[in-house]
Amino acid sequence: MAGLRRNARLIWRVWVFTMRSFLASEFFILTAILQPIIFASIAFFLFQAGGERAGEHTLLFAALGTGMMGVWSTTLFGCGGAIQWHRWEGTLELLIAAPSRYDMVLLGQTLGASTFGFYSIGATIAWGMLLFGMPLNAAFPLLLPVALAVAILSLGCLGMLLATSFVLYRHANALSNLLEYPVWIVTGMIVPLAALPGWLGPISWVLAPTWAMEAIRGSAIATTPPLLAMLLCLLLAAIYYLLARWVLRFVLDKARRDATLALA
Amino acid sequence: MTAAAALPALARPAAPGTLRANLRLFWLGGIISYRALFNWARPSIYIPTLIGAPTFQILFFAALGTYASGRDASFFAIGNSVQVCAMSGIYGMTMAIANERWFGTLHALLATPASRWAIFGGRFLPFIANGLLVSVYGFTISWLFLGVRLEPSTLGVLALALLVTVFSCSAIGAVQGGLSMRLRDGLFGANMLVFLFLLFCGVNIPLEVLPGWMQAVSNVLPFTHGLQAVRGAAVGAGLDEVGGLILIELGIGLAYAVLAFGLFSYFERSSRQHATLDVR
Numbered sequence: 001m002a003g004l005r006r007n008a009r010l011i012w013r014v015w016v017f018t019m020r021s022f023l024a025s026e027f028f029i030l031t032a033i034l035q036p037i038i039f040a041s042i043a044f045f046l047f048q049a050g051g052e053r054a055g056e057h058t059l060l061f062a063a064l065g066t067g068m069m070g071v072w073s074t075t076l077f078g079c080g081g082a083i084q085w086h087r088w089e090g091t092l093e094l095l096i097a098a099p100s101r102y103d104m105v106l107l108g109q110t111l112g113a114s115t116f117g118f119y120s121i122g123a124t125i126a127w128g129m130l131l132f133g134m135p136l137n138a139a140f141p142l143l144l145p146v147a148l149a150v151a152i153l154s155l156g157c158l159g160m161l162l163a164t165s166f167v168l169y170r171h172a173n174a175l176s177n178l179l180e181y182p183v184w185i186v187t188g189m190i191v192p193l194a195a196l197p198g199w200l201g202p203i204s205w206v207l208a209p210t211w212a213m214e215a216i217r218g219s220a221i222a223t224t225p226p227l228l229a230m231l232l233c234l235l236l237a238a239i240y241y242l243l244a245r246w247v248l249r250f251v252l253d254k255a256r257r258d259a260t261l262a263l264a
Numbered sequence: 265m266t267a268a269a270a271l272p273a274l275a276r277p278a279a280p281g282t283l284r285a286n287l288r289l290f291w292l293g294g295i296i297s298y299r300a301l302f303n304w305a306r307p308s309i310y311i312p313t314l315i316g317a318p319t320f321q322i323l324f325f326a327a328l329g330t331y332a333s334g335r336d337a338s339f340f341a342i343g344n345s346v347q348v349c350a351m352s353g354i355y356g357m358t359m360a361i362a363n364e365r366w367f368g369t370l371h372a373l374l375a376t377p378a379s380r381w382a383i384f385g386g387r388f389l390p391f392i393a394n395g396l397l398v399s400v401y402g403f404t405i406s407w408l409f410l411g412v413r414l415e416p417s418t419l420g421v422l423a424l425a426l427l428v429t430v431f432s433c434s435a436i437g438a439v440q441g442g443l444s445m446r447l448r449d450g451l452f453g454a455n456m457l458v459f460l461f462l463l464f465c466g467v468n469i470p471l472e473v474l475p476g477w478m479q480a481v482s483n484v485l486p487f488t489h490g491l492q493a494v495r496g497a498a499v500g501a502g503l504d505e506v507g508g509l510i511l512i513e514l515g516i517g518l519a520y521a522v523l524a525f526g527l528f529s530y531f532e533r534s535s536r537q538h539a540t541l542d543v544r
């Protein structure tokens with residue numbers, strides 16, 4: 001019980017530290033607020049030019065989609081750099097040698113990154129309401145906070161898996177650049193999967209942002225509660241976390257054996 | 265054979281200040297600065313960032329544009345194929361100037377009596393070539409996967425419009441680079457510019473759809489006129505039809521290049537006066 005409390009406290013402290021450091025970072029303000037607003041404007045103009053083809057909730061559909069794109073970008077860059085920044089600052093070895101569990105530190109960082117990303121959704125919704133006259137009424141207002149919570153958890157755990165995979169790669173930020181657009185496409189954030197080639201479907205099923213988007217959008221504009229999407233978010237979060245722990249143990253062992261922890 | 269004998273004989277250096285010295289500085293300085301200061305000029309970063317990301321950017325906007333607006337994918341494919349040159353023109357030019365400061369070489373560079381025009385101008389060439397390469401790659405992707413077909417008879421006009429657009433994009437990148445001599449984080453502005461081009465310059469949204477004030481802003485940004493010229497040439501418009509647009513784009517590019525040089529010179533003088541050259 002004491003161990004559980006200690007780990008929860010560790011995650012909480014790292015989460016707060018990550019949120020505060022991102023708030024002081026111009027890059028993450030850009031990624032979580034300004035970039036989603038620009039993409040939301042592009043989407044609003046395009047949907048308006050096309051006669052609001054996504055139905056009566058087109059603008060809300062676009063605001064949530066572009067907001068979620070911002071969530072993904074923040075998670076991706078925040079988690080991609082989670083280990084890299086410690087390496088640059090020279091604190092990675094200390095963190096790993098410390099008696100506290102490093103996987104809990106990393107989980108706190110990645111949950112912090114995904115939580116920070118949710119500023120994006122607030123920004124795009126506010127932008128849509130202020131400039132494009134978007135109406136805001138959620139179909140299931142009580143489910144919406146739950147959907148946001150499971151989305152944060154699943155994206156944080158996916159981010160942890162990404163972060164551990166990037167340990168052995170020297171240029172994690174380049175991989176982050178590469179992975180931004182493909183996930184926007186394949187998870188149906190702004191273009192529904194039904195409008196994309198069918199072979200993308202199975203790829204989208206194993207990516208948490210697909211179900212996180214489904215859960216949030218479902219709570220806002222669907223006719224039935226998105227319970228299945230929420231459950232799948234939780235299931236994927238558990239799988240990502242276990243996988244990340246396994247990968248982390250493997251890559252840290254390798255980095256220690258090869259004496260490349262600070263160099264990779 | 266001794267080590268000294270194995271070294272190739274060095275060419276006799278040109279006298280400082282002569283045309284030959286300045287041309288040498290322009291050419292060699294540009295190449296060396298590209299290799300030394302452009303962080304992405306290695307395969308492990310170049311391929312994901314300047315090949316991978318533009319590929320998915322083009323596919324993303326083609327999918328979004330056709331779904332949301334009902335327009336043909338080729339409109340978005342052409343727009344983004346041209347815009348992806350900003351990855352080199354904006355980020356590259358910013359790094360080529362700002363990294364002198366970050367890598368601690370700026371004070372040594374500015375202490376030399378070398379021509380500032382030669383130092384500054386030489387930085388453009390590698391990034392223009394790089395931007396062209398990325399855009400041509402973008403057009404290839406668009407041709408392969410998105411059905412973009414270019415009119416063969418006006419390919420030369422299209423190439424000219426693309427070259428001028430890449431130049432003007434690099435010029436505004438140089439402005440950002442100049443500002444980065446003073447700013448703490450130059451890449452913030454570079455990121456903003458790249459995203460704003462997507463919104464303002466007719467890359468994804470036809471200009472007539474934008475509100476008046478946005479159209480007014482787009483008129484003084486790179487890409488807007490060059491991209492119109494590229495779109496025209498892609499469907500067979502000749503130099504007589506799009507030549508005016510190309511000239512306007514060239515004028516905008518030159519204006520930004522002069523502004524960038526002015527900023528570079530001003531910040532150099534100001535940094536010397538206030539001893540803030542290396543202050544970050």
